[in-house]
Amino acid sequence: MGEASKPAANAAGADADAGASIHAIAAEIFPLCRSITGDGVRETLRRLGRHIPLDVVEVESGSPACDWTVPDEWTIRAAYIENAAGERIVDFRANPLHVMSYSVAVDEVMPLAELKRHIFTLPEQPDLIPYRTSYYEPRWGFCMAHRQLETLPDGLYRAVIDADLAPGHLTYGECYLPGETSDEVLLSAHICHPGMANDNCSGLALLTFLAKKLAGERRRYSYRFLFAPGTIGALTWLARNGAAVSRIRHGLVLSCVGDGGGPYYKRSRRGNAAIDRAMDHVLRLNSAAPEIVDFFPYGYDERQFCSPGFDLPVGLFQRSRYASFPEYHTSADAMNFITPGHLAESYGMVREALLVIENDRVYRNLFPKGEPQLGRRGLYDALGGDPKGAEKNIAMLWVLNLSDGEHSLLDIAERAKMPFATIFATATLLERHKLIAPVA
Amino acid sequence: MGEASKPAANAAGADADAGASIHAIAAEIFPLCRSITGDGVRETLRRLGRHIPLDVVEVESGSPACDWTVPDEWTIRAAYIENAAGERIVDFRANPLHVMSYSVAVDEVMPLAELKRHIFTLPEQPDLIPYRTSYYEPRWGFCMAHRQLETLPDGLYRAVIDADLAPGHLTYGECYLPGETSDEVLLSAHICHPGMANDNCSGLALLTFLAKKLAGERRRYSYRFLFAPGTIGALTWLARNGAAVSRIRHGLVLSCVGDGGGPYYKRSRRGNAAIDRAMDHVLRLNSAAPEIVDFFPYGYDERQFCSPGFDLPVGLFQRSRYASFPEYHTSADAMNFITPGHLAESYGMVREALLVIENDRVYRNLFPKGEPQLGRRGLYDALGGDPKGAEKNIAMLWVLNLSDGEHSLLDIAERAKMPFATIFATATLLERHKLIAPVA
Amino acid sequence: MGEASKPAANAAGADADAGASIHAIAAEIFPLCRSITGDGVRETLRRLGRHIPLDVVEVESGSPACDWTVPDEWTIRAAYIENAAGERIVDFRANPLHVMSYSVAVDEVMPLAELKRHIFTLPEQPDLIPYRTSYYEPRWGFCMAHRQLETLPDGLYRAVIDADLAPGHLTYGECYLPGETSDEVLLSAHICHPGMANDNCSGLALLTFLAKKLAGERRRYSYRFLFAPGTIGALTWLARNGAAVSRIRHGLVLSCVGDGGGPYYKRSRRGNAAIDRAMDHVLRLNSAAPEIVDFFPYGYDERQFCSPGFDLPVGLFQRSRYASFPEYHTSADAMNFITPGHLAESYGMVREALLVIENDRVYRNLFPKGEPQLGRRGLYDALGGDPKGAEKNIAMLWVLNLSDGEHSLLDIAERAKMPFATIFATATLLERHKLIAPVA
Incomplete structure (x- = not known):
């Protein structure tokens, strides 16, 4: 992450301890012997549950899980x-x-x-x-x-x-944070891998820290954090939670978010879901060369969330793409392979994407015929003729021009080639001056 | 403008004196001290009015102009x-x-x-x-x-x-040339800049010369030339001319058309208006590397014409993009910065675009099953087997193949990678031979 | 044709003698003095008729042929x-x-x-x-x-x-192979060129060999092979066979398929017909740099088939594009200019395209919620954790994920960047295991 990382850095800056905190959580659960069932998963959930309200669900062996069956x-x-x-x-x-x-x-x-x-x-x-x-x-x-x-x-x-x-149980954990609406954002990390830091103590720890932070914030959406064993855990959860599934509007699977590679984003099967556009925007802001790829049906639990019978708007966020780094699925994926700095960057990018998801909306310019006179309202540099002068006002001009009831703030940010955060702040200013109003 | 400039050169060739005439008009108005109001504007309009029928409109200070007010x-x-x-x-x-x-x-x-x-x-x-x-x-x-x-x-x-x-007046000038239909083409240049040649004596002079020429020609469209002070003049005109605004089908703002840069075209907010396609076609014919960009909400009066409440199909034509050349907004933008040759090129490109706008239409092949026998009609080289022979007939084949009631002549020109003028001439020939007929 | 030529080689492999057989047919008809009418055409058809059931049609001079007339x-x-x-x-x-x-x-x-x-x-x-x-x-x-x-x-x-x-006749030949449906595939080669091997003994010979092979195979489509003189022959056939024309679902014109250039494909006028997509897929599999171009209204009889009144889904397949090689339309286009190897490659590509045309269809995943458990059905490597393990199963995952009643096998092959033959074989396997079913 180079010069372009400012927005992520800023977002993460509000959580100056993010990297260190996430790293510490990962370190705590790293040594446990997790598998798709068993006490390793239970102990991992117990430790994550110290940070956030976590429902631990036990599902009996032999229970149906879509086309599968919960194993012994x-x-x-x-x-x-x-x-x-x-x-x-x-x-x-x-x-x-x-x-x-x-x-x-x-x-x-x-x-x-x-x-x-x-x-x-x-x-x-x-x-x-x-x-x-x-x-x-x-x-x-x-x-x-x-x-x-x-x-x-x-x-x-x-x-x-x-x-x-x-015969026993399969165990998974859920943290549900209700928001202003019952529409849900699903954030998921697999919990079945033993003794590897990036895969996936990093994902579990980042989401745990994020849940802790979001719990203290105003949320338009309700958030569901899912820590379940790969494949069978996701299938079990999907099979048992039809109502929640039907409320998912956006989602991310996180894995391997602690190394210095990428950033990498794999789009949802839909390809143009809001989360896909938000992640695309954020990764391009934060990296000169993010790797953003279309959905493919192997990888992590996006496989299940994006199976044709569910087709959820859920993408996958990673730093290095799985199976692309030599430490992958070996003992070299140890705690020294992930760093607080990289975890903070990953956290920052997820937060920025959630900023988009939470705040993207469509406005209408209340003075659509010509430009409203910004100077009269103290919004415009009154000295004309200076080519630099106009640049400071460009964000306002973009929001005013494209707030026609059709373009959302993310549409405008993309068109203007400006960070969503800038366009969002500008829209907030213009709304305060009663120049634009949100479309109901 | 290099080797590819033939069509523009030809179009301008019919007006061999175009460059010199435009340069002379620019020179005459160059020294005047224009502003957004005042006698400098009046004197400029008086001189342009020697060449064309020009209505000079005076609007009282304090009059509403969209969200603005006409200043003192x-x-x-x-x-x-x-x-x-x-x-x-x-x-x-x-x-x-x-x-x-x-x-x-x-x-x-x-x-x-x-x-x-x-x-x-x-x-x-x-x-x-x-x-x-x-x-x-x-x-x-x-x-x-x-x-x-x-x-x-x-x-x-x-x-x-x-x-x-x-308290006094804001002054602008209009030249209206009625055509066969009341649908209008708007051609606009700002008149508020004092003592600068490219910005915008060049635009004012080119449009004045163009109006003089068009006045003597058959016109499908009615043409309205607007010489108004930037921003406040456009807003004033828009506020007072709702009926004319509703008749605008195509439009161009011209500024800085006398230097050797570009050519540059900024699309209308719609992005795919007929004028956008025509200018794209013409600039690509006339330049190996034209700069053609999507609309953005700062610049000249296309800002107002393309505000969301008007959203007119009006683009901006320049040679060097504003604020991109060192002479911009300085005393170096003097008469020696613009040349008759560059003005003639710019004029040629605008004329070519208007040729497209005036003549683009959809035809229907009257012998759509197989190719009609061109040779029998004296339209085809009767000696086969020569690979060069076919090339002369390619334009006819394109027009016949794509005249299906769906594709316009510009569509065909683009598809065939041929100048619109060639396709238009070919269609005229085929229509004369009753092989195609215009779609009503 | 380099490393990527395996599928074509395999398809042609089933006809190990293809190249030699096609070359021999071409050699036999090479010396004849063909024209758009006359005994040279008759003798050519007589010889091709030794290999396949061929209807020879004689049309009187003066007969109408769309806008044309059959000449003396x-x-x-x-x-x-x-x-x-x-x-x-x-x-x-x-x-x-x-x-x-x-x-x-x-x-x-x-x-x-x-x-x-x-x-x-x-x-x-x-x-x-x-x-x-x-x-x-x-x-x-x-x-x-x-x-x-x-x-x-x-x-x-x-x-x-x-x-x-x-006054006499124009002569053309047709070979019709009925299939399970009356929907037709049209395969056409011009028969009017005298004493040139690539243009078009190669096309006539390849199609003759192909007709012989297809005659012995199960066919979903009916196939019509047309050997007619260029332009006037195609127009004559089109004018007299309205019923057959209305049944054409896919088609190819073949010419110059025996040299080592290309492969080259010119899309049908529709541009996105199934044959266009199939040829695109096959040529990209068989060549690192195929030349695939949009329709243009000169060339061979695709001109007539793709005239706006017919607009048939018929493309043109060549190796070297006509008029692009120095031997074109000269005595250097002799038998030593075409080789059994290149003819076999061309034949293989046409066969692969017909494999797509015959077998492309849409399936529906019968277990769409999550992935079905392939291991239980003996379809999956049961040992997880090996990054290589998954790759063997990728084709199954693609077919399952995209078999949603919307995507055809070719869609899936393109999306998965896999050969159609692989996806088709995978779908056949999954259908046998009752995991997917064709959409009626």
Whole structure:
């Protein structure tokens, strides 16, 4: 984020502690062993719930979730490999990535060759532990650094995973902030990834901080923050919340918002929803080269929100696009990969987009025939003939000219190539002088 | 204007004297001390009225003008600064730019330091006199070359402005040329700038010459030429001429059409009005890189014509865009800054655009099934097999193929990438051969 | 055609002999002296009729053909120039290009200077014989290499053209392959050019081979192959086949499809017909830089099919655009200018476009709320967390997401930037698993 970042910086400036606060929340939940079900999710929600009013919802295994079914709950108590000397060479307590998520229980001694069939490494990134899951096929596995695997001498090893996969619950959290209208803004972050900072402690922490801030502000919209496991959590929530779904007017999925890449925005399936236009505007203000792409049907839970039966106006905001950075889905996605500065920038951009969403509206010029005389009202530099003089008044002229009952403030900002915040402030000034009035 | 200027050159060729004639008219009105009211405007209109039938309209101070009010009239009789020796170091009789327009009367002796608070210069263009106004705030001031100001010794100076600001009139001129229909083309140039050649003696002179020429031609449209002071003059005219306003089908504001820049066209607020398409077509024919921009709500009187309550199809034609050239609003915008050649080019482009406006229409192919046999009618090279042979007939094929009751001649010219004049001539030929007929 | 040519190669792969077979058909008809009427056309149709069921239609001279009239038939028996020694210096039996098509009879002895008024050469391509015609003006002429002309000594020469221009017939051929519906695909190639391989033995041969192949396949559409003389043949066919014309849903004109240029596609007059979109898709898959242009009203018989009274969805497919290659309309357009490889590529692209035309349709996702669980149905890699894993399933996700009753398979292929064949195969798989169903 370079010179053009002023508006975001300003917006975030009102929350000078934003970056540090978000980073601290992320750090707190980082080490937990989350999966699509289980106590890791519960503990994460418990900690986020210290900051905001959070409803924790438990949905029984076997419950329908659109075309899917809530799976059995996975409880992991221990996962390690011992060598012949009884030394634990990997242990999920050191890093939750060491155990493949949803591994079934095992306690077997086997030769290295056989053990290797259950071990995942990244030969091209030999120092990193990969992230692997097997939610819907009963298997077990360990993940470790390739360099460590190569050092293991032949011999017998004991693989121990003390886990249950049994009827239980899927857990998700919701924070609902009622606004002046019951129309909703949905803000969602997946909560199922263990031990990775950018993916997605960053998203969970940013939204938690945002909810805390918004709770203290006037809100035209009602806001719903959703922290649910990826795919199955979103499907479960969608299946159970038809009324809320029907009230969603705008939405964002957040993931990987703590690194220095991007900014990246993936439009909703509709492509021209208000949130798409707002994010486009904000990202272009904040970056010389934002990456803004059309919807595609893989990625995060925008897949579900934007399935054809829902087709919600929900986009995805990231810094680096998922799977595009070497730390992605590895142990290198640690707390030092995300920074308070980048988190503050991401927070600022989301706030700016919400400023648009909350305040974009259509006005009507009450003196539409010719320009109203701004000078008489103290709104205009009275000394003509100076080419610089006019520039200060350009925002007023744009709002007056395009406030014809057709163009919204965002339309005007885009047309004038000015920040929405400037156009919004100008409209507020002109409304105060009774030169424009909002269209009912 | 390079190689591609043939059509304009041809159009202007019919008026071989165009450039010289326009330049002479500009030269005649150049030295007058115009402002938004006063005798300078009256004298300018009197001289233009020698060439064309011009109605001079006087509107009383205090009259409503949309949201504005016609101001008091400014009468300037003398304006000079004397040094202690009684020498006039600046005098508005040498250059009307020396007095800030609408200066109130003054006759005071004061030290240089105090005098300087009333003097405007251009430190970065130290040899030029700037142009300054203060229409709506009672002040007085002089404009002079910065280099001259720097040579002034300390001491006492006498500042004399013999001026009245008192109830009187605002004056504008109209030339109306009735056509076959009462639908109007509005052609407007501001008349308020003193002692500057490009801005806007060039526009006033070009339109005067054009009116003189059009007066002797068959006209489908009625034409209204408006020479009014900027902003307040346009507002006054708009407020008093509702019936004429309602008949405007096309329009152009002209300013700074005598220098070698551009060509530049600023579209009407509608963006796709017929005049916008015609000017786009003509400028692209006449220049490899015309500057054609969307409407924006500052500039000349297109601001008023395109205010949302009028939203007239009126664009702005210039050579160099205002405020984009160093001579702008200075004494360097003198007669040697504009040339007969550039004025002739500008005139040619306006004429070509009016050729489009006058003649663009939709035809219907009377033999739409397959191509009609042009050879039988003597319209086609009878020797086939020659790849060059076909090219001569391409215009006929385009007109026949697209004359389906949907596409106008300009549509066809654009699609065929051919000059409108060629397509128009071709359509005339095909109509004579009863192959196409105009759609009623 | 480079790396991206796989789909075409595959499609053509099913017809491994395509290139060789098409080349052989072209070679067989190459030497014949075709014109817009006469035995050269009849003999060409007789030979093509050995491969496919071909109706040969004879239309009497004087018959109406839209705005035209079927001309007299031209019968050419001999055409040569003898020098004073009685040596034949040019003879149309050596190359049918030597006689200007539709030459009237002559048998005269004349000095070289007079003879030259009847001789066409290409001074800039001095070794090549040009192609010339004079269908609608009674003239006679010879075409020869400029270099040969320059060697002719002064003296007397005898010019002999033994030809009749008399009431007879215009001949064209049609091959109709009925399909599941009576909606038709029109595939047309002009048959009037003598002794040139690319223009248009290549088009005639490719379509003949294609008709032979399609005859043995299931066809949703009925196919009509038209081999008619340029312009007058198309007009004659259009005038006499109103019912067939009204059933045409898609069409292609083929010409010059055997050289290594292009691929080139000229859209139908409609510009966005299904065939336009299909050809655009296929050419972009098969070439990094296809030339795809909007309709223009000169070229081949798309001129007639796309005249405003018919406005059929018929485009033009070529390799090198006509008149763009030095061999065009000369004796250098010989059999060695076209290759089996290029013919096979062209054939593959046409087949791929027909694959789209035959199979493009709209489906509806039967599980539109969220993604259906593909893993449960054995359609999805069950091991998550691997960024590569998802890619294999992307086609399924695209089809599911966009099968909303609005988007066709081609829409989806374009949006997903995947070959139509991939999307079509994916849709077939998903339909088999009852996840999507075609919209009636």
